Amino acid sequence: MAAVKETVDQVRAIDVDQYKYGFESDIASDRARKGLGEDVVRFISAKKNEPEWMLEWRLDAYRRWLTMDEPTWARVEYPQIDFQEIYYYSAPKSTAGPKSLDEVDPELLKVYEKLGIPLREQAVLAGVEGAKIAVDAVFDSVSVVTTFREELAKKGVIFCSISEAMREHPELVRKYIGSVVPVTDNYYATLNSAVFSDGSFVYIPEGVRCPMELSTYFRINERNTGQFERTLIIAEKGSYVSYLEGCTAPQRDENQLHAAVVELIAMDDAEIKYSTVQNWYPGDKDGKGGIYNFVTKRGDCRGDRSKISWTQVETGSAITWKYPSCILRGDDSQGEFWSIAVSNGRQQVDSGTKMLHLGKNTKSRIVSKGISAGHSQNTYRGQVSVNRKATGARSFTNCDSLLIGQGCGAHTVPYIESRTPSAKVEHEATTSKISDDQLFYCISRGLSAEEAVALIVNGFVRDVLQQLPMEFAVEAQKLIGVSLEGSVG
Amino acid sequence: MTLVPAALKRRTRAETAIDAAFAAVRADLPGAGRSEAFARFATDGLPHRRIEAYHFTDLHTLVTAAPEPARRPSPEVARATALAAGVDAFAAAGAARFVLVDGWFCPDLSDLAGLGDGVSVSSVGAGLLGGRQLAGRGLDGLGERLADGGAAADPLVALACAFYTDGVVLRVAPGTRMARPLEIRHLASGASVSAHVRHLIVVGDGGAAEVLETHASPDGVEIHAHGLTEATIGAGATLSLVDRQCEGDQAMRFSTLAVAVADDAVLDHTVVTLGARLARTQVFARLGARTQLTSRGATLVRGRAHADATLVVDHVGEDAVSRELYKSAVDDEARSVFQGRIRVDPVAQGTDGRMGAHAVLLSDRAEAMAKPELEIFADDVACAHGATVGALDDALKFYLMSRGIPAAETEKLLIRAFLGEVTDAVASEPVRAVIEADVEAWIDGRERSA
Numbered sequence: 001m002a003a004v005k006e007t008v009d010q011v012r013a014i015d016v017d018q019y020k021y022g023f024e025s026d027i028a029s030d031r032a033r034k035g036l037g038e039d040v041v042r043f044i045s046a047k048k049n050e051p052e053w054m055l056e057w058r059l060d061a062y063r064r065w066l067t068m069d070e071p072t073w074a075r076v077e078y079p080q081i082d083f084q085e086i087y088y089y090s091a092p093k094s095t096a097g098p099k100s101l102d103e104v105d106p107e108l109l110k111v112y113e114k115l116g117i118p119l120r121e122q123a124v125l126a127g128v129e130g131a132k133i134a135v136d137a138v139f140d141s142v143s144v145v146t147t148f149r150e151e152l153a154k155k156g157v158i159f160c161s162i163s164e165a166m167r168e169h170p171e172l173v174r175k176y177i178g179s180v181v182p183v184t185d186n187y188y189a190t191l192n193s194a195v196f197s198d199g200s201f202v203y204i205p206e207g208v209r210c211p212m213e214l215s216t217y218f219r220i221n222e223r224n225t226g227q228f229e230r231t232l233i234i235a236e237k238g239s240y241v242s243y244l245e246g247c248t249a250p251q252r253d254e255n256q257l258h259a260a261v262v263e264l265i266a267m268d269d270a271e272i273k274y275s276t277v278q279n280w281y282p283g284d285k286d287g288k289g290g291i292y293n294f295v296t297k298r299g300d301c302r303g304d305r306s307k308i309s310w311t312q313v314e315t316g317s318a319i320t321w322k323y324p325s326c327i328l329r330g331d332d333s334q335g336e337f338w339s340i341a342v343s344n345g346r347q348q349v350d351s352g353t354k355m356l357h358l359g360k361n362t363k364s365r366i367v368s369k370g371i372s373a374g375h376s377q378n379t380y381r382g383q384v385s386v387n388r389k390a391t392g393a394r395s396f397t398n399c400d401s402l403l404i405g406q407g408c409g410a411h412t413v414p415y416i417e418s419r420t421p422s423a424k425v426e427h428e429a430t431t432s433k434i435s436d437d438q439l440f441y442c443i444s445r446g447l448s449a450e451e452a453v454a455l456i457v458n459g460f461v462r463d464v465l466q467q468l469p470m471e472f473a474v475e476a477q478k479l480i481g482v483s484l485e486g487s488v489g
Numbered sequence: 490m491t492l493v494p495a496a497l498k499r500r501t502r503a504e505t506a507i508d509a510a511f512a513a514v515r516a517d518l519p520g521a522g523r524s525e526a527f528a529r530f531a532t533d534g535l536p537h538r539r540i541e542a543y544h545f546t547d548l549h550t551l552v553t554a555a556p557e558p559a560r561r562p563s564p565e566v567a568r569a570t571a572l573a574a575g576v577d578a579f580a581a582a583g584a585a586r587f588v589l590v591d592g593w594f595c596p597d598l599s600d601l602a603g604l605g606d607g608v609s610v611s612s613v614g615a616g617l618l619g620g621r622q623l624a625g626r627g628l629d630g631l632g633e634r635l636a637d638g639g640a641a642a643d644p645l646v647a648l649a650c651a652f653y654t655d656g657v658v659l660r661v662a663p664g665t666r667m668a669r670p671l672e673i674r675h676l677a678s679g680a681s682v683s684a685h686v687r688h689l690i691v692v693g694d695g696g697a698a699e700v701l702e703t704h705a706s707p708d709g710v711e712i713h714a715h716g717l718t719e720a721t722i723g724a725g726a727t728l729s730l731v732d733r734q735c736e737g738d739q740a741m742r743f744s745t746l747a748v749a750v751a752d753d754a755v756l757d758h759t760v761v762t763l764g765a766r767l768a769r770t771q772v773f774a775r776l777g778a779r780t781q782l783t784s785r786g787a788t789l790v791r792g793r794a795h796a797d798a799t800l801v802v803d804h805v806g807e808d809a810v811s812r813e814l815y816k817s818a819v820d821d822e823a824r825s826v827f828q829g830r831i832r833v834d835p836v837a838q839g840t841d842g843r844m845g846a847h848a849v850l851l852s853d854r855a856e857a858m859a860k861p862e863l864e865i866f867a868d869d870v871a872c873a874h875g876a877t878v879g880a881l882d883d884a885l886k887f888y889l890m891s892r893g894i895p896a897a898e899t900e901k902l903l904i905r906a907f908l909g910e911v912t913d914a915v916a917s918e919p920v921r922a923v924i925e926a927d928v929e930a931w932i933d934g935r936e937r938s939a
Contacts, residue, residue, distance in 0.1 A: 421850035
């Protein structure tokens, strides 16, 4: 596919500056006042022309948020966030509902072009037939464009921004929003509930196999803004959807907050595959700047035989605090978590998953590969919990960590709770470094030390990469190599 | 939500009783540092599930009362207790005996002869009366060095430091090998009391020591037994420690072992937990260069018992090897908890750590929780952990039955085999026999209650 090739070439071209998405674009924007208050919540809601119940929902979340404390249990350290120093809403000015791409600010299109994101449908069509991807592009606080909508609509698939969904399909949004991640789930989810500005909405009707990959591309551009998006995916009985998510941000000295909420709902026999390549700006080598990525992602296997699979490649962000989870409610439902978390420089990652087995014969599989280099700290934190009624449940966890260099740390914190004897729960974890033998062998074959490390690391994460859709896998593989640059020698 | 609910901040009945007990006994207890230790406990009270180290063992709700601290038993009571306790299982191991009743040393019941030159055993209580200070944050300042592992900040350690009445001080001179093992035998008079003991074990460079500990109490009585053992193992020295907990079905047992292992030293540790309504066994080990640590545990619980084994292994020297294996058999509505953390300091290159935690659930309402953690700051390491929870394998049962073994017998055989991995590894033959008999008795008891 042309767009991916372009991306790959760009990654290849990187020499000194390891973060290729660090450019800043000068796009006129429309912002809420700095800081947070009920007026800002009302402002956002009004901007979105939201129904009254939504405003109430937001205000309720905001009031509850005021009574909560920031969580401190994760193994991450950062200075106190001043929530009054953030802009909670920022939208590119010219995008009050563009009808077609021609109405979108050309500057904005250029940004996505630079990022290698195919917004022009014909550009995508020029590529390999059958490898189409529909894209919802979210710029700071709003969705700017969603492609391939007509084609999807023919199948009954709804793919649009969540603010649009709230206007066009309020019954669906009202029914499902907050049903997987309750308003008061945690500090950042509550904050998100109050101030979320946009995100994607996907609805796959009964029995439909979504004809193409859906994807959302998030971009933080504006200074001092936080991005609070909300994604809601509903897969009705017997449907299937594969969803991709990518993110970047400009290179800045200050830290920016990203606190998203993603909710997935899978009914009987439905399957949702959710893949993320997270490449927010990680800060410079001394830990200056970078995104705080505090995300709540949760899938609810509500129906019998449903399946939710999370795949994530985490290379960016100064701090990652993210636990994509599955509630295995339906009998015979399945949850999967495939993760690669790469940390370098001063990055801190505390990521993992939760698999809550509630239904009979539910299955979960967790494969986590952590790679730490530089002075980074990389923690896997996961929970497998088997309810008394989840007879015949089965869970397997494999979590491996690789350490590159002496200044970094790799940590594994699994919680295993089994309440029924018929469940079988297994967990294994290893931590090691790249063996000298392997390195020596690769170098003796003419690879440079860096190439050798990249090769070995790619072998280490192979199981997970194979889970990604092909277009993403190539990019992810390159990204891992780039993230580890400068970690050897 | 991270708000601590008001209910957790309120002082519980047990906490109020502990506060009152300390106020009542403080004046009678010699030794400094007690008020400081108690203050460390009192600030936050009994730990609850929001305190990470007590996530699975919420003492705030599990401990509902706090019996009065035990007074020194009269010689008659002590004798009657020893008589009721019956034959000493470790007698066959030829061990010297240090007997405590309700946490107080009873010289008349003890036999401390023949430990050999260079081995000294004395009671903490006698030392306290003689004005010797054993306090501060730890005996001989050991607590200071152990602060990293979290021992010094632990609320149960704080309680033991505030209330301790007696215990053993064992010193083995450098290069000395104990002529016979020392058994520390804890008995309970049957009164519902809280007992607090604190031991100090110092093995000099190149020395070798073997300590066997037995805790026994009658069924049906709520006692709270607190124990803190602080040990230092000198360079190249060896310490073998066996902790056998056979408490009554209403007992609550809280044990902590805090040990510093010097370069090239060896620690071999075994803990068997049987009985007790609530048991929490903590090990904080700090390993120097080229040390070897083996820690193994067998937990057998039934009824509504809750048994927690918590382990913090801190590698602070190069090339140390640690092996931990904990297995639990959980019956009825009981619950077993394992928390193990291997921490590798940036300087501890070449660490080889391996930790296993396995639980078998024998009934529909049995529960097992495990949290094996790796916390690694050095790159040249090989660390791994594994954890499993499940029922006895039906295929194995079927195989044995197809060979003509009755169903009840197959279960016994499989449980024995499951725990065998732990018990078989105990090096001393007579000690192993005692532990195997414990396991056997537990399995038989299971049949009777079924």
